[in-house]
Amino acid sequence: ALHLAKAQDGKSLEDFQKVYNAIAEKLRDEDEFDGYIGYGPNLVRLSWHVSGTFDKNDNSGGSFGGTYRFKKEADDPANKGLQNAAHFLEPIAKKFPWISHGDLYTLAGVTALQEMQGPKIPWRPGRVDADEKDTPENGRLPDASQDGSYVRHYFGRFGFTDQEIVALLGAHCLGKTHLENSGYEGPWGAATNTFTNEFFVNLLNENWKLEKNEAGNKQYNSEKGYMMLPTDYALVQDGKFRKYVEKYAKDQDAFFEDFKSAYVKLLENGIDFGKLGKAYVFKTLDEQDS
Ligand code: DDH
The missing domain is CATH 1.10.520.10 (Peroxidase; domain 1)
Structure with missing residues (x-):
């Protein structure tokens, strides 16, 4: 109950x-x-x-x-x-x-x-x-080294749809990963303490390279010093997730509205x-x- x-x-x-x-x-x-x-x-x-x-x-x-x-x-x-x-x-x-x-x-x-x-x-x-x-x-709590089907299955435990999953992960515009906490290192973007749709813009527009970090974990890095977890990058690799990434990169108001609900x-x-x-x-x- x-x-x-x-x-x-x-x-x-x-x-x-x-x-x-x-x-x-x-x-x-x-x-x-x-x-x-x-x-x-x-x-x-x-x-x-x-x-x-x-x-x-x-x-x-x-x-x-x-x-x-x-x-x-x-x-x-x-x-x-x-x-x-x-x-x-x-x-x-x-x-x-x-x-x-x-x-x-x-x-x-x-x-x-x-x-x-x-x-x-x-x-x-x-x-x-x-x-x-x-x-x-x-x-x-989720494992960041995984792929899109893991992310979809993981959030199924909450009853979230693909659209809700992508909206929620837009919170990764905030803050950064810390090697000493998670074994990943770096921020997802420039504005680490302002809530924006930058996560989606960067996912689509940066030139990402999959590299091993100092802890031996694979993460995507860009020339600007931004990073993406494998579970973040999965959102552009999986077509059903990607269409929402494209939508939110173009439309911050839609992202805000959908993030709020999710x-x-x-x-x-x-x-x-x-x-x-x-x-x-x-x-x-x-x-x-x-
Ligand atoms: Fe996250 N997240 N997150 N995350 N998250 C990390 C940091 C932050 C995953 C992995 C990590 C959500 C979903 C996922 C925030 C918000 C949200 C870090 C780095 C890892 C790793 C921690 C550290 O090293 O200090 C994974 C995997 C998922 C997933 O579900 C697939 C969601 C849904 C949210 C949300 O808020 C709705 C925020 C904010 C941070 C930055 C924290 C900080 O101290 O800076």
Whole structure:
């Protein structure tokens, strides 16, 4: 059965906007992280990895229980590097002790995306902290060395279509890979902390060479110093994926719209929000300043 979202009695949009603002202000203040990329991409990746443990077959994993806070999940080798985002969020969790971990991790991703000029992401609260015994086993996060059929099969576990898969992977415009975390190295593009359709533009327009990196893993490199994982490059090798790459490279608005829907689905997988009301849409710090 789906997890039932819990009504946040006495809490309104304003309360969650305060959490949003605390995260957004900290993002502005601590902009020197990771060579001045800042924490935004790392927070987005955390929101995806806490959701990426979902399995629709038994409704296990997913963002609902906030189980990333337990050692088993935090220590999943696939989560290397996300201790930065977790550490970033510690003072926020202390300041707002009423928010559940699942709500905090997902709201942090939404905040980071919006503050990095991404689309507005409608977000709903109501996740409830689960017990440690409900922590999913390691190994549910994807393997970057694989091909298109692996990617399609992997995301089938969430019920995502080809179009949704391509849209979601556009998040790789953000941040970079780190040899010490994943065994891959380099950014996907130039604007590492602005949300754009650059991932798709670069996939199509750069001159990619498959090379072995210092960790012995194969990645695609371009003269400009950009990289693509094998699973990223699979999106132009597979015809059914490629047509969406071409669409999003041409049409940033279409990418934003489709990314928004797929990302909301990712964050809400396995949860029944019932009649708990409509999603909140937060104002960015810039919008509140003017
Ligand atoms: Fe990713 N990702 N990702 N990714 N991801 C990495 C970094 C980031 C895969 C592999 C990697 C999504 C899907 C996939 C972000 C967002 C999203 C890294 C590098 C690897 C490897 C980590 C490191 O070395 O620090 C693979 C494989 C997949 C796949 O599903 C096939 C999705 C769906 C998202 C999303 O947000 C919707 C972001 C952001 C980063 C950059 C993190 C950072 O610290 O910078």
